[in-house]
Amino acid sequence: MALSDSLERIRAAERLAGRPAGSVTLIAVSKVQPVDRVVAALEAGQRIFGENYVQEAQGKWPGLRARFADVSVHMIGPLQTNKAKPAVELFAAIHTVDRPSLAEKLARLAEARGACPDIFIQVNTGAEPQKAGLLPEAVDGFVADCRALALPVVGLMCIPPEGDDSRPHFRMLAGMARRNGLAGLSMGMSGDFEAAIAEGATHVRIGSAIFGARMPGQRGA
Numbered sequence: 001m002a003l004s005d006s007l008e009r010i011r012a013a014e015r016l017a018g019r020p021a022g023s024v025t026l027i028a029v030s031k032v033q034p035v036d037r038v039v040a041a042l043e044a045g046q047r048i049f050g051e052n053y054v055q056e057a058q059g060k061w062p063g064l065r066a067r068f069a070d071v072s073v074h075m076i077g078p079l080q081t082n083k084a085k086p087a088v089e090l091f092a093a094i095h096t097v098d099r100p101s102l103a104e105k106l107a108r109l110a111e112a113r114g115a116c117p118d119i120f121i122q123v124n125t126g127a128e129p130q131k132a133g134l135l136p137e138a139v140d141g142f143v144a145d146c147r148a149l150a151l152p153v154v155g156l157m158c159i160p161p162e163g164d165d166s167r168p169h170f171r172m173l174a175g176m177a178r179r180n181g182l183a184g185l186s187m188g189m190s191g192d193f194e195a196a197i198a199e200g201a202t203h204v205r206i207g208s209a210i211f212g213a214r215m216p217g218q219r220g221a
Ligand SMILES: *Cc1c(COP(=O)(O)O)cnc(C)c1O
Pocket: 029, 031, 052, 076, 077, 159, 189, 190, 191, 205, 206, 207, 208, 209, 220, 221
């Protein structure tokens, strides 16, 4: 099935890059997919999923978690500050922290809760005006600010511009992570995850290659 194909391709890319087997975590991106496809992936053993919308995740995952043990769901879509509270309660990781107001809100919620999802900082490596994420030159300062807020920053995330070769963007993100002492690299989607693994990805976010095309008219990234 498509899930095992993706896993095999991940393991092959790890080998090719001389990286240990299992060093790359697969996040199966289940946004806007019919629930039976998600259940099939759960039955095949997949336990880490990515969602883009808080409301959709709130509707889908409490029920599935009651049926399947040890599931974790990662937030990979833009997060509105007014959805931060349910996000902190629902997600094991948030990959899209990209502004001080959100970081401050998450820090307050984490303090009150005594726990916080793992935090990835999203970087707009292509400096696209319409895209979320910090501009590359703002990353070092923002990482320091998040650490000062005691947020558990584990890595960086990017979505390269459509139509560009992704690889230089992945390499840039890896360099920024290295100089900030961050081990996590959330990069690589269905079309480019092997290149991302070659450049050091620790988390790949794969949707359509596992679940098939999303329904037409449904929002993508
Ligand atoms: C939808 C989405 C993905 C998965 O995209 P595919 O091309 O279907 O693999 C990965 N990352 C983000 C941020 C997304 O929004």
